[in-house]
Amino acid sequence: MKKRVAVLMGGFSVERDVSLSSAQGVLKALEELGHEFIPIDVTRDITALAQNLEAYKPDVVLNILHGRWGEDGCIQGLLEMMNIPYSHSGVLGSSLSMNKVVARKICQIKGIRIPEGQVARLADVCAGRVMEPPFVIKPIGEGSSLGVHIIYDRKTPLPRLSDWPFEEKILVERYIPGREIQVAILGGKAMGAIEICPKGEFYDYEAKYTDGKAVHLMPAPIPSEVYAQVMEWAEIAHRALECRGVTRSDFRYDDTKREPGELYYLETNPQPGLTPLSLVPEIVAHEGMTYTQLVQWMVEDASCRR
Numbered sequence: 286m287k288k289r290v291a292v293l294m295g296g297f298s299v300e301r302d303v304s305l306s307s308a309q310g311v312l313k314a315l316e317e318l319g320h321e322f323i324p325i326d327v328t329r330d331i332t333a334l335a336q337n338l339e340a341y342k343p344d345v346v347l348n349i350l351h352g353r354w355g356e357d358g359c360i361q362g363l364l365e366m367m368n369i370p371y372s373h374s375g376v377l378g379s380s381l382s383m384n385k386v387v388a389r390k391i392c393q394i395k396g397i398r399i400p401e402g403q404v405a406r407l408a409d410v411c412a413g414r415v416m417e418p419p420f421v422i423k424p425i426g427e428g429s430s431l432g433v434h435i436i437y438d439r440k441t442p443l444p445r446l447s448d449w450p451f452e453e454k455i456l457v458e459r460y461i462p463g464r465e466i467q468v469a470i471l472g473g474k475a476m477g478a479i480e481i482c483p484k485g486e487f488y489d490y491e492a493k494y495t496d497g498k499a500v501h502l503m504p505a506p507i508p509s510e511v512y513a514q515v516m517e518w519a520e521i522a523h524r525a526l527e528c529r530g531v532t533r534s535d536f537r538y539d540d541t542k543r544e545p546g547e548l549y550y551l552e553t554n555p556q557p558g559l560t561p562l563s564l565v566p567e568i569v570a571h572e573g574m575t576y577t578q579l580v581q582w583m584v585e586d587a588s589c590r591r
């Protein structure tokens with residue numbers, strides 16, 4: 286059945302460009318599927334957004350925003366109030382997932398291993414008062430590795446306070462050596478686990494969005510019991526964080542000391558990237574689902590259930 290689809294894209298978080306790239310693929314897929322659609326570039330003018338939606342009267346909204354305000358429950362609240370079915374997680378699932386500190390706590394309660402970590406002020410981290418290296422610092426509620434720094438030893442420079450564009454309170458996590466594993470979930474079910482081998486220092490913004498900067502191995506070539514565990518943990522995280530639709534959970538697999546090694550949960554992305562190099566499309570493709578079919582699945586899954 287053909288639907289009227291409003292595609293929310295762009296937005297005003299630091300991941301604006303990533304969202305525009307994800308949306309390009311989604312718009313092309315909607316065209317192939319024969320749906321009627323309008324792209325809406327979301328700005329801070331929420332009144333205009335509400336009026337636009339009111340005028341277009343979409344059957345569903347595909348929420349292709351990434352980062353703050355679009356992925357953390359804010360936009361979801363507006364769509365709930367307007368009673369328009371939308372893709373991905375609801376208000377609660379989005380806000381729980383996008384706060385890495387809360388997500389870590391909930392997953393730990395469910396028996397998932399997380400890196401040792403704590404919330405601290407960047408100034409205290411810089412003063413050496415928080416954790417001995419190696420550790421990782423990251424904003425509590427951003428994405429695309431923006432603001433993520435790995436501090437390997439006492440000589441690694443920390444970001445300067447005056448150059449830090451994010452909130453002063455950050456997450457400081459023990460650095461987990463080893464490998465990078467990510468799992469895609471569709472409607473509560475794990476679709477597969479992929480390994481990413483970045484060619485540079487780590488899986489940073491450049492490795493995520495520049496062709497040739499990381500090798501993807503699908504399915505992840507890890508021991509079968511570890512594969513089963515990462516799939517199970519991603520499903521548990523998706524459920525425990527009250528997510529729906531598509532999510533992607535990110536893990537580290539430390540096999541540097543023994544084999545099989547230990548898995549560590551990093552985070553769950555309630556609106557994972559849909560760019561040409563993004564991992565959810567690659568994982569589902571391995572299961573025989575095309576990008577276009579994934580978009581159709583999201584259209585059908587859209588709802589107002591929190």
Ligand SMILES: Nc1ncnc2c1ncn2[C@@H]1O[C@H](COP(=O)(O)OP(=O)(O)OP(=O)(O)O)[C@@H](O)[C@H]1O
Nearest residue numbers: 400421427428429430431458459460461487488551
């Ligand atoms: N504790 C850790 N130990 C080792 N590497 C880490 C750790 N935390 C983060 N990293 C590295 O930084 C990357 C980004 O971290 P994380 O997934 O927490 O941030 P993000 O900005 O939310 O990313 P996303 O693009 O998935 O939204 C990870 O994929 C990993 O390569």
Ligand SMILES: [Mg+2]
Nearest residue numbers: 429535551552
């Ligand atoms: Mg991540």
